[in-house]
Amino acid sequence: MTQSCDVLVIGGGPAGIAAASRAAEAGARTMVVDEGASPGGQIWRPKLTGHQPSVARQWLARLAASEATVSPRTTVVDLQVSAPRSFIVRAERSGIPTIIGARALVLATGARERFLPFPGWTLPNVFGIGGAQALLKSGTRFDGKRVVIAGTGPLLLPVAASLSAAGAKLLVVAEQSSRARVARFAAGLWNAPATLAQAARYRAGFFGAPYSMNSWVVRAEGDDRLRRVVVRVGTETRTLECDALCTGYGLVPNTELARLLGCVMRGSVVFVDADQSTSTDGVYCAGEPTGVAGVDSAIAEGQVAGLAAAGRASDAAPLRRVVSRRAAHGRGLDRAFALRPEIHTLAASDTIVCRCEDVRLGQLDRGWSARQGKLYTRAGMGPCQGRICGPALECLMGWSADSVRPPVFPARVRTLSSPAKTGDSAETSERNHDAPA
């Protein structure tokens, strides 16, 4: 299948939805590709109950009302510049090879959870907070279950509130950062009363459980499943019998597509200018890949990127103040919830550090480079392509991310073997919305 468009938005979370809506409203032939069954991304993934925050409902309705085409269940596995401001994108749509030609790209690829290995982290019933949220939304029952939540950052609060509302008995919400840092961050929110109010609502949602600073999980223990966790609270160590553990050590921006295109990076995030333009002509980036700063930031950046990709950057002026204010908020988050050194040394020599290939920390030699680690032990060589173990190995061993080669996600042989022809005449056949808004 071959399609073409003016603006291709990759990722259907808040940034992508905002970008696609604005680009389409500006008159560009716009397409959004997303891995999910319907737009929304991780954060606006529809719940079984159908309830969505009002901002999500507004943007999903705006996208549906626009002329943008949505391609669900679509995974981009490769993209390349075929000529200046002309891109060939190779994707799988429900497993079917698809080639999409585009004149501009908006990379709105979001972020994934950061997993840090500690003894017992691979036991059944140890989840990431995103995984726990997904289980809740898909109807998994937590009522009466004893749950420990541990990690860092504001994302611990909504999952604590949701689990509490689902009837779980929260034993503790352990925040590894110090009370002073968290307080300093909260004080900085004086000009963002909505954020403070939301945090207070979440906190009220798990009122019965302690929200404990300077606290982290030292190890999880169990047999065929999790039985208990050992938690460090300040200077003391406590053992808590429990049924589930949810950990959240922050987010890792998904920058693979930008790196494949050779976009300039600033540290671990994609460098963009005031138009959300990357260093590659015609490639824009919005949301977490440019820095984790929350959903409001993603929506503002997405709008700027969508307008700029449609050639209407001048219309984005009013949004730029929001973007820069939210970027400052993002930097504040990074400072307030930076990982303490103890978190980096929890893994023992028999702790698995690469789940795909079953590599334990003790198999790795600190004198090796990342590439030696891969070649000698297969660490990072499995189907996750280093997405889970890569950030962990960076923390534990100081090994930085490898260069990116296609396919950026596992792809069928026939997807990679199909000829990359994008007849520009091959107009997108219908402009329907495949997904209900």
Next chain:
Amino acid sequence: MTSARRADAIVIGAGIVGAACAAALARDGFQVTVLDRAFPSAGTTSVGMGHIVAMDDSPEQLALSAYAQRLWHDLAPELDPRSELDHCGTLWVAEDDAQFAAVRAKRDVYAAAGIASEILDARALADAEPNLRPGLAGALYVTGDMVVYPPGATLRLLDIARANGARVRSGEEAVEILPNGVRCVHETYHAEVVINAAGPLAARLTPGLPIVPRKGHLAITDRYLGFVRHQLVELGYLTSAHVMTNESVAFNVQPRATGQVLIGSSRELVEWEASLNRDILAQMLRRAEAFMPALGELSVIRTWTGFRPATPDKLPLIGPWDAVPGLWIASGHEGLGITTSLSTARLLVDQIVGRAPAIDPTPYWPARVHSASAA
């Protein structure tokens, strides 16, 4: 600051050829130092397939690879799990009757070299590899061929060298080969014997070696245990490998010990341009799908490129380099370096110590090109 270190033998390059030379020299009593600009198995060795194959490209190639196959069988008990040795054999697949007719001749050529093989008719081939497409004519099954994980085998060979007193120095880049010595960035090493086993980089240190990088692409799938059971190579492979055209692809897939399927192969002459060529990758995968349609549904998790050290006459360069006292060459193995690493090392060490080699060493002497270029 320059200090002098003494060693009987220096091996430049800790790829599999250098590692095999180091192990053979150390076992023969040499005080060996291995120098690598990066780390063991950082170059061509890390990007190859690891197919131990008797190759009848030419009588000389067959002699060297058949000898190597015997040496790998001898070494097998000393290998460890890292080497992932798999006695899976090779199936040379015939597409049509014309190719199948050539199978009989191929079997006789192998038999004369002491290599056992069996002819499989269409039905036997389908039983042996159910995922091959119907309608293929048959195959030659070379039972003694194997598969190894080259970085693992290289580490094992270096362990054997170390156990016999060798030192391995990573991050030590040779800048210049001297008479009986090697100058590195910080130190100069002296030794009676110096071996240039720098793979495709060998010609940078020994100008005049006719070695060019020949690029290849590989793709590896997720785990599908039992999907492929033998190394599968189309009979047309030799044409692809032999003709030094600018680009060619051939059906060549391999079962890994992990259950993954390694898909090759391609050849290009593009200097050192390492980026993935999507068209070549697509051609290579289409060729594989033409033989194994079900392969199209498997999930590829990684692709990469690498450079083979190629010579104009398709034979490696093994032997003395008379222009520099003490210098021996062990490079130019193109796509057969994993296989012929062991026979290369034995041939070289036998000549260094003045023992009679098991096979005639003269076809591999670098002098054949040295004298040609001097003329």
